[in-house]
Amino acid sequence: MRQEYLVPAQDFSVAGVASSNLKRLLKQLNINPFTIKRIMVAVFEAEVNVIAHSYGGRIVCDLEEEEITIQVIDTGPGIPNLDLAMTEGWSTASEQVRELGYGAGMGLPNIKKNCDHLTIQTKAGEHTHITMLFCLKEGE
Amino acid sequence: MSDAGFHHSLQVLNDACKGCTHCMKRCPTGAIRIAKGKAWISAELCIDCGQCMAVCPNDAIKIEQDPLSQLQRFTYRVGIIPAPFFAQFPDTFTVTQVLSALYDIGFTHIYLAETGVDILDILEAKEKAQALPLISNFCPAVQRLIQIRYPLLVENLTRLRSPAQVTAIFAKSELKALGESLGIFYLTPCAAKIAQFKTEGSEEHRLFDGIINFDTAYNQVSTLLARDKEKYANQNIGFTFPHCTRKALRWSLVKGQSSNQSGRALAVDEMHNVIEFLDILEDEQETSLRFLELDACAEGCVGGILTVRNRFLATEQLRHWSTALPKELSQDLVERILVQSPSFENNLCLKAPQPMQVMGLDKDRSKALQKLEKVDRILAALPGIDCGLCGCPSCLALAQDVAKSQASLRQCVVLKLKDPKELNSLARIWGERPTTANGQKDDQA
Ligand SMILES: Nc1ncnc2c1ncn2[C@@H]1O[C@H](COP(=O)(O)OP(=O)(O)O)[C@@H](O)[C@H]1O
Ligand code: SF4
Ligand SMILES: [Mg+2]
Numbered sequence: 001m002r003q004e005y006l007v008p009a010q011d012f013s014v015a016g017v018a019s020s021n022l023k024r025l026l027k028q029l030n031i032n033p034f035t036i037k038r039i040m041v042a043v044f045e046a047e048v049n050v051i052a053h054s055y056g057g058r059i060v061c062d063l064e065e066e067e068i069t070i071q072v073i074d075t076g077p078g079i080p081n082l083d084l085a086m087t088e089g090w091s092t093a094s095e096q097v098r099e100l101g102y103g104a105g106m107g108l109p110n111i112k113k114n115c116d117h118l119t120i121q122t123k124a125g126e127h128t129h130i131t132m133l134f135c136l137k138e139g140e
Numbered sequence: 141m142s143d144a145g146f147h148h149s150l151q152v153l154n155d156a157c158k159g160c161t162h163c164m165k166r167c168p169t170g171a172i173r174i175a176k177g178k179a180w181i182s183a184e185l186c187i188d189c190g191q192c193m194a195v196c197p198n199d200a201i202k203i204e205q206d207p208l209s210q211l212q213r214f215t216y217r218v219g220i221i222p223a224p225f226f227a228q229f230p231d232t233f234t235v236t237q238v239l240s241a242l243y244d245i246g247f248t249h250i251y252l253a254e255t256g257v258d259i260l261d262i263l264e265a266k267e268k269a270q271a272l273p274l275i276s277n278f279c280p281a282v283q284r285l286i287q288i289r290y291p292l293l294v295e296n297l298t299r300l301r302s303p304a305q306v307t308a309i310f311a312k313s314e315l316k317a318l319g320e321s322l323g324i325f326y327l328t329p330c331a332a333k334i335a336q337f338k339t340e341g342s343e344e345h346r347l348f349d350g351i352i353n354f355d356t357a358y359n360q361v362s363t364l365l366a367r368d369k370e371k372y373a374n375q376n377i378g379f380t381f382p383h384c385t386r387k388a389l390r391w392s393l394v395k396g397q398s399s400n401q402s403g404r405a406l407a408v409d410e411m412h413n414v415i416e417f418l419d420i421l422e423d424e425q426e427t428s429l430r431f432l433e434l435d436a437c438a439e440g441c442v443g444g445i446l447t448v449r450n451r452f453l454a455t456e457q458l459r460h461w462s463t464a465l466p467k468e469l470s471q472d473l474v475e476r477i478l479v480q481s482p483s484f485e486n487n488l489c490l491k492a493p494q495p496m497q498v499m500g501l502d503k504d505r506s507k508a509l510q511k512l513e514k515v516d517r518i519l520a521a522l523p524g525i526d527c528g529l530c531g532c533p534s535c536l537a538l539a540q541d542v543a544k545s546q547a548s549l550r551q552c553v554v555l556k557l558k559d560p561k562e563l564n565s566l567a568r569i570w571g572e573r574p575t576t577a578n579g580q581k582d583d584q585a
Contacts, residue, residue, distance in 0.1 A: 001513050020423045023292075028515075028540075029508045030500035033291035040292070044425055065506040101426075136505065 001063045007047055007074075009056035012100050018059050019044040022070075029063065031136055039068065039134050042114040045107040046072040046130055052097050054128065066137060072130040080124035086112065145341070148186050149204040149334035150193060152179045156200035161528040163192035163201065168411050169288050169499075173541070174531035184498045187284035188335035189436045190445035191411055203331050203353070203445065204338070208360055210350045211246040214323030218311050219247040220304055220348070221327050223254050223389050224442045226461075227454040228358050233365055235461070237372045241361040247325070251311050256303030257388035258469050259310055262477050265488045267401075270295040273421075273429040276397055278302060281332035281436035282414060283493060290418050291495035296432075299490045301343070303391060306484070308347040313483035314476065323349040327357055329444025332436065343490065354446040385469055389462040392441035393455055395433070403430030410438040501544060514543040514570070521566055522552060529553040542570050 003025060005018035019040055026036045043059065050057045050072060057074030079085045086108050093103025112118050117133035159177035171185035172192060179200070181192070193201035211217045219242060226235050242250055267274050275296045277283050286293050301309075308324050315322055326348045328334055337344040337351045365372055390396040398405035406429055408417045414434045421427070437443035442454035469477075501515070502508040518539040525535065530551035532538040541547035549555065549567040556563055 001509050016423055016425075023423070025512065027291070027499055028501045028512055029505055030497050030503055031505070033294065033495045037292050040423075041425065063509060063512075065509060 003061045003063070005059045005061075007050040007057050007059060007072075009054060010051060012051060012097075012102070015048050015051055015102075016044055018047050022059075022061055025061075025063070026068075035134065035136060038114040039070070042111045042132055042134075043070055043072075045111050046070075046132070048102055049107050050074045052093060052102055057127075066135065068134045068136065070132045070134070072128075072132075074128050076125070076127050078124045078126045078128055079120075079122040082120060082122060145339065146183075147335050147338035147340070148181070148183055149188050149331045149338065150181065150186065150190065151202045151204070152181060153200045153202050154178050156198050158198050158200070159531075160197065161531075162195045162197060164531075164533050165528055166191045166195045167533065168285060168415055170533050170537055172533070173547075174528075185288060187281050187288060188331045189281035189285070189411060190331040191436075193331065193445055204334055205353050205356060206351060208245060208352060208356060210352075211323070211325065214349065215321035216248045216315065216318045216323065217246055218249040218251065218315065218322065218324045219327065220251050220253050220307050220311065220324060222304065222329065222392060222441060223252060223384075223458055224329055224392055224444070224447065224454060225327050225354055225357065227442060227457040228354065228447060228449045229362065229365075230449075231457075233372075237365060238361060240372060241364045242357070244364055245357070245360045249311065249315065251307050252384055253304040253307050253326075254384045254388040254391050255310065255473075256301075256306035257391045258384050258473070259306050259477050259484075260300065260303065260488070261385075262469065262474060263481060263484055263488065265300055265484075267298040267300050267431070268489070269298050270492070272296070273427055273432050274298050275432045275434060277490075277493075278392075278397060278433070279332065279435050279437075279441075280336045281330070281411075282434045284332070285414070285436070286418070287493055287496045288498055289415075290422050291497065291499075292422050293418065294493055294495045297493050299492060301488050301490060303388075305343055305347055306488070309483055309487070310477065310480055312347070313480040325350045325352055327352050327354060329354045329441045329446050330437065331445055354444065355448055358448050383470055383473060384465065386462045386465040386467055389458060389465055393458060394435065394440045396440065398431060398433040401431040404428055405431035405433065407433040407435075409435040409440055409443070411436050501540065511540075511543040515539045518542050518549070518570055521549070521555075523554040523558075525554060527554065545571055 005021060007018055008014065022043060023036060023040055026039065047059060054074035055076050057072065060071045062069040084090055088109045089105040091103045091105035097103045111132065115132040116135045119131045122128040157178045159174045159179065161174055163179055164172040164174055168189060168191060169185040169187055171182040173180050193203060226238055229238055239250060273296060275293065275298065277298045283297060286297060304326060311324060326337065328351050334351055336342055337348055339345060387400055394409045395407045398407040408414050414436065439451040439455050443451040500508055501511040519536060522535040522539060530538045530553060532541055532547065538547055538551060542549055549570050550563060
């Protein structure tokens with residue numbers, strides 16, 4: 001089953017709305033709460049990144065029996081140096097964004113930590129496309 | 141995710157129920173449906189909070205009530221009495237009089253449930269949980285609400301024994317010489333605590349020998365107080381009634397717990413507020429809060445479903461008494477507690493509560509996924525009025541019930557009025573409702 005959520009640029013008042021709506025779906029699927037928690041942390045961080053750093057985008061969720069794939073696709077401007085961006089504490093967030101409580105530079109590292117497989121396609125001047133995979137098999 | 145055998149203390153009286161939907165709309169876990177014009181409570185989802193009973197205009201929700209005669213099973217009968225019980229009586233009666241009448245209705249020993257708060261303090265027991273903020277386990281209705289509706293927050297529930305349990309252990313330990321002939325009884329302000337006590341395998345079930353509803357005890361005590369006015373007027377003998385500190389007496393009032401925590405703490409009372417707050421909290425990624433006190437009832441336990449007196453007056457009464465209490469426990473009670481301390485060794489932390497996955501559409505995930513898609517499409521056909529006339533609390537709930545084959549679209553009154561033909565074909569697509577376990581089938585147009 002596929003579900004999409006739009007994420008606007010720069011509107012911090014809706015930060016967490018998409019991940020919260022996704023959570024409502026996941027709770028109906030009998031998924032282990034700890035797995036839901038992992039998914040929530042990762043999707044929330046990706047959602048905030050779209051709001052804070054991009055021109056806007058969408059979250060595409062594919063729910064399947066044994067795994068959940070979540071793609072976060074924005075419309076640019078891309079990440080010039082991905083290795084740097086993945087570093088804990090590294091952030092280009094503006095002072096304004098920091099004052100709202102975001103921009104600690106832990107988003108991408110936390111995404112990596114919480115999903116089972118992560119790919120990021122990005123290039124300066126182009127869009128960013130994050131694909132997160134979560135396995136639902138019991139006993140992990 | 142066991143505890144299938146959870147006991148419920150609330151029941152619908154079919155003769156009195158008019159199927160008016162009030163209870164269904166109030167239920168915090170969506171456990172109620174109206175079928176054949178009568179309310180029906182799902183045993184899987186009910187948390188025994190008593191909201192349905194409070195809102196029912198027809199007195200059609202009955203709460204389990206054990207008779208006072210159960211005391212006679214024991215030679216020695218200990219009453220563990222929560223302070224809000226004493227606050228049920230008007231100012232014309234003193235605590236001593238109420239206490240004296242409690243002995244007269246059959247108790248041989250009385251302990252204040254709140255003494256447990258002080259015992260935990262003296263033993264330096266600390267609230268703990270796997271995740272912050274800690275959510276107090278004091279209110280069993282809230283604990284079950286979280287286990288069912290907020291599975292992501294189950295790790296935040298504290299695991300310290302409740303004060304009433306601690307007091308029961310203290311009493312048992314002090315009076316162990318009385319052996320088998322000793323019965324321990326708890327006075328309850330609410331349905332949630334009855335359910336907890338009657339659930340086999342629960343700590344309450346193990347520690348208490350019986351439970352008596354606040355209103356049952358209130359009626360007996362006030363009858364005596366009214367009948368033997370003269371006798372009680374001259375009553376000021378000191379009974380064995382362990383005192384407690386100011387803080388302990390206020391424990392079950394709103395902010396009673398939160399105001400005594402280190403770090404930032406918050407108290408929320410009344411079910412709809414608790415839900416509003418937990419909805420936000422479950423989404424929260426970070427919080428500076430350390431402790432949450434959540435009470436299902438307005439004003440805390442003085443607002444329990446079995447209370448008699450107005451909750452604001454009862455609160456004021458308890459606060460008033462508490463100002464006369466010391467901040468420190470008396471030395472002799474401290475000594476009594478320390479003597480019994482071996483009984484508490486490695487005995488204060490409870491098993492971690494588990495999330496109960498009962499809100500899902502199907503235990504089988506691939507079926508749940510199919511049903512989730514169905515829900516989406518069915519919901520699109522429904523009017524979105526949430527009128528409740530179909531017997532479900534919302535259009536979404538009807539869509540979910542249809543997807544689970546527990547209801548038929550024919551139940552939608554609005555569609556029936558708007559376009560009966562269309563409804564017929566939609567109902568055929570999404571399936572008719574099979575006869576349910578309780579043999580009810582009320583949706584055939
Ligand atoms: N979707 C995105 N588009 C452009 N840049 C991004 C995006 N996501 C992350 N970045 C860049 O990577 C950096 C690190 O991201 P992250 O680890 O989430 O920390 P933070 O968001 O707190 O800055 C950001 O500061 C930003 O420069
Ligand atoms: S607030 Fe107190 S009286 Fe009300 S349900 Fe919870 S424990 Fe029972
Ligand atoms: Mg970020």
